[in-house]
Amino acid sequence: MGYTLAEKVLARVSGNPGVCAGDEVMARPDFVVVYDFPGYTDVIFRQMKDDFGIHRLPDPGRYAVFIDHMVPVATPKEEELHILTRTWCAEQNVPLYERRGIGHQVAAELGYATPGAFVVHFDGHISQLGAFGTLAIGLRRNILEAFVRERVSLKVPQTTRINLHGTLPVGVMARDVFHHIVRVLGPASCRFQVMEVGGPGLASISLEGRQVICGLAMFTGAVAAVCNPDELSLAYTRGRARMALDVVVSDADARYAAVHDIDISALEPVIVLPPNPANTRDLSEHIGTEVHAGYLGSCASGRLEDLRIAAQILKGRRVKDGFSLHVIPTSQDIMSKAAAEGLISTLVEAGAFTSSPSCDYCFGRIATMTAGQKAVSTGTLNVPGRMGSPESQIFLMSAASVAAAAIEGRIADPRRYL
Amino acid sequence: MPLANLKGRAAWIFAEENFDVDLIVGVKNIKVVDLAELAGLAMQSYDPDFARSIRRGDLIIGGVNFGYGHPHYPPLRALRHLGIGGIVAESFSPGFWRGEISMGTPLAACPGILGIVQRWDELEVDWQRGEVRNLTRPAARALEPLAAADRAMLEAGGLVPYLKRDLQPAAT
Numbered sequence: 001m002g003y004t005l006a007e008k009v010l011a012r013v014s015g016n017p018g019v020c021a022g023d024e025v026m027a028r029p030d031f032v033v034v035y036d037f038p039g040y041t042d043v044i045f046r047q048m049k050d051d052f053g054i055h056r057l058p059d060p061g062r063y064a065v066f067i068d069h070m071v072p073v074a075t076p077k078e079e080e081l082h083i084l085t086r087t088w089c090a091e092q093n094v095p096l097y098e099r100r101g102i103g104h105q106v107a108a109e110l111g112y113a114t115p116g117a118f119v120v121h122f123d124g125h126i127s128q129l130g131a132f133g134t135l136a137i138g139l140r141r142n143i144l145e146a147f148v149r150e151r152v153s154l155k156v157p158q159t160t161r162i163n164l165h166g167t168l169p170v171g172v173m174a175r176d177v178f179h180h181i182v183r184v185l186g187p188a189s190c191r192f193q194v195m196e197v198g199g200p201g202l203a204s205i206s207l208e209g210r211q212v213i214c215g216l217a218m219f220t221g222a223v224a225a226v227c228n229p230d231e232l233s234l235a236y237t238r239g240r241a242r243m244a245l246d247v248v249v250s251d252a253d254a255r256y257a258a259v260h261d262i263d264i265s266a267l268e269p270v271i272v273l274p275p276n277p278a279n280t281r282d283l284s285e286h287i288g289t290e291v292h293a294g295y296l297g298s299c300a301s302g303r304l305e306d307l308r309i310a311a312q313i314l315k316g317r318r319v320k321d322g323f324s325l326h327v328i329p330t331s332q333d334i335m336s337k338a339a340a341e342g343l344i345s346t347l348v349e350a351g352a353f354t355s356s357p358s359c360d361y362c363f364g365r366i367a368t369m370t371a372g373q374k375a376v377s378t379g380t381l382n383v384p385g386r387m388g389s390p391e392s393q394i395f396l397m398s399a400a401s402v403a404a405a406a407i408e409g410r411i412a413d414p415r416r417y418l
Numbered sequence: 419m420p421l422a423n424l425k426g427r428a429a430w431i432f433a434e435e436n437f438d439v440d441l442i443v444g445v446k447n448i449k450v451v452d453l454a455e456l457a458g459l460a461m462q463s464y465d466p467d468f469a470r471s472i473r474r475g476d477l478i479i480g481g482v483n484f485g486y487g488h489p490h491y492p493p494l495r496a497l498r499h500l501g502i503g504g505i506v507a508e509s510f511s512p513g514f515w516r517g518e519i520s521m522g523t524p525l526a527a528c529p530g531i532l533g534i535v536q537r538w539d540e541l542e543v544d545w546q547r548g549e550v551r552n553l554t555r556p557a558a559r560a561l562e563p564l565a566a567a568d569r570a571m572l573e574a575g576g577l578v579p580y581l582k583r584d585l586q587p588a589a590t
Contacts, residue, residue, distance in 0.1 A: 024566050051578055052585065124513060140513060141520040141577055148581055153567035187436055188483040192512050221483065223512050276487045278436050383438065383445070383488050390445040 002251025004159040005226050006194040009135040009248060013118045014151075021158040021255070026151040030117040030243060033126060034143065035066040035103045035359075036085035040122055044147050045088050052148045059150075060093040064112060066103030067096065070365070071358040101331025101357035104128050104215060104299040109333055111240035115229045116248045120146050125299050125380060127222065128215030131207055132237050133229035133247065135194070138218070157223055158257040159194040159250070164201030166265030171415035173309070173398040174209025175301060175378065177262075178216045179270045183280035185260060191221030193257055196250060198228055201264050207236055208303040215300050216380065219277040269414060272396035274382050283401060289411040291395065293375040294402045295387070297328030298362040301378030306399035307338045311346040313403040313417040319351035320409035325402075326367050327352040352406070364388040376405040421564075421573050424504045424524055424543035426475035428535050430464060433479075436486035439514060442493035450492060453499050460496035469500055477543075479535055480507030485514020494523055506531050506543060506550055519568050522576030526550060527562040534559055545569075 014025035089096035115133035124138030217225035329335035369388035382394035400414035461468035484507035504524030574580035
């Protein structure tokens with residue numbers, strides 16, 4: 001029997017000739033990536049010293065810290081957190097990336113998404129580095145382990161393979177593909193496993209789209225997601241990858257927990273209703289529902305293809321009076337390219353509010369909703385209270401669908417504008 | 419030191435799949451920090467007498483993929499404070515599992531548990547024999563074994579004491 005990509009990566013980083021799903025290993029992360037957030041980084045920095053007597057981090061180049069939440073700050077306390085982070089990174093000689101964009105995206109741009117590398121974070125959306133063949137796992141508080149010793153304890157996960165077939169239709173995006181996967185396979189289908197996405201249909205999904213699918217994998221229960229590197233992803237990582245590793249792919253005879261085949265040719269736009277991300281429905285069933293706000297951004301959208309399709313839909317049209325549309329490019333690099341393409345001016349002329357990258361729109365820190373309001377959103381999550389009042393509602397959908405809803409002030413089919 | 423068995427009554431049964439634990443205190447209270455206040459809020463929408471009804475060590479029973487969504491820590495802080503000794507569920511969502519094991523909350527994955535338990539039944543989670551027994555109406559279901567690191571974390575009482583214990587030899 002062969003091995004999965006995840007098994008191969010974890011064999012290398014645990015110093016074993018071969019590991020199989022179910023084995024318990026001590027794995028040395030190639031990179032430890034975090035963003036500063038109260039209760040996480042400030043606590044970790046303190047615990048390292050107070051509980052473990054660690055004053056100097058060995059091998060600081062293995063770590064990376066992002067400042068992407070609370071950007072820009074709104075209170076002195078938030079700025080104090082950032083100051084603590086800046087001070088700690090300077091003392092420890094740990095790379096700090098501030099205001100460059102949402103860390104999960106910037107990590108890819110900066111080459112932390114090295115094919116075959118093992119990356120840990122506390123936040124599970126780091127799984128999106130899997131679009132480039134990187135095994136990236138969110139450990140929640142267990143990330144502390146990666147700050148106080150070289151290795152983290154890990155049970156080698158099984159892998160569920162999803163083969164995509166066909167070609168994405170016009171107006172249907174990777175975001176729709178992911179929520180369709182949750183709908184047909186279920187929110188526990190990849191529980192404690194790696195979701196591996198491949199098959200001939202992957203060719204019609206851009207790298208950006210793969211980042212979206214891999215980044216949301218936690219809502220299938222997956223702890224990580226990967227695509228086997230191909231020419232498209234290797235062209236991106238070549239020259240960026242921070243380590244020279246052999247590219248690993250799953251063997252043809254790898255042992256999977258399950259293999260699923262999904263045809264994307266006939267996919268329709270979908271919508272995810274409150275109160276949780278397991279709630280995928282056909283967008284067509286909800287056309288006409290009045291909505292008050294729209295968010296296009298987050299680590300699960302806000303990339304060039306999202307901005308392009310939104311600009312295409314909104315070009316020469318207007319955001320409905322009274323509707324708040326926030327279009328937030330996911331990184332500075334994306335924003336700069338979008339500006340060069342004229343996308344930003346198209347969006348602004350249509351009435352969109354735009355700003356530099358920030359995570360803050362996704363969790364209601366800014367652009368906060370009040371009771372009774374409804375948003376269409378490409379954010380990661382639609383649980384009550386995520387974007388403000390627990391009595392507001394969030395409908396997740398693709399960037400195209402958000403743009404269409406912004407024109408009508410109601411949930412709308414983007415394909416009529418394409 | 420082996421992991422102590424859990425023994426307590428089924429204080430509540432969340433039979434629904436993909437249960438969002440934030441509902442235990444209510445989403446609007448998720449940012450409450452004060453433990454006494456949180457404990458006062460816990461389970462209010464399910465059973466206003468919950469806090470008065472339970473005994474130390476009682477258990478919460480859950481369905482499939484318990485803890486799905488975006489689980490925060492306050493609901494379980496509240497339940498632990500009230501005396502809840504652990505959760506036995508058909509299965510757990512990984513994020514919730516990882517977060518609560520690191521807090522030292524005993525979690526027992528026990529496929530079939532919903533079929534053998536009613537509210538207030540007396541249960542025993544036997545880690546050694548790998549089963550959950552219903553002592554009120556005799557029946558048992560097998561536990562999914564804990565990973566060694568998870569077991570060690572529960573034995574130590576959570577992530578920080580576990581890491582301290584594990585790192586001690588190297589530090590001396």
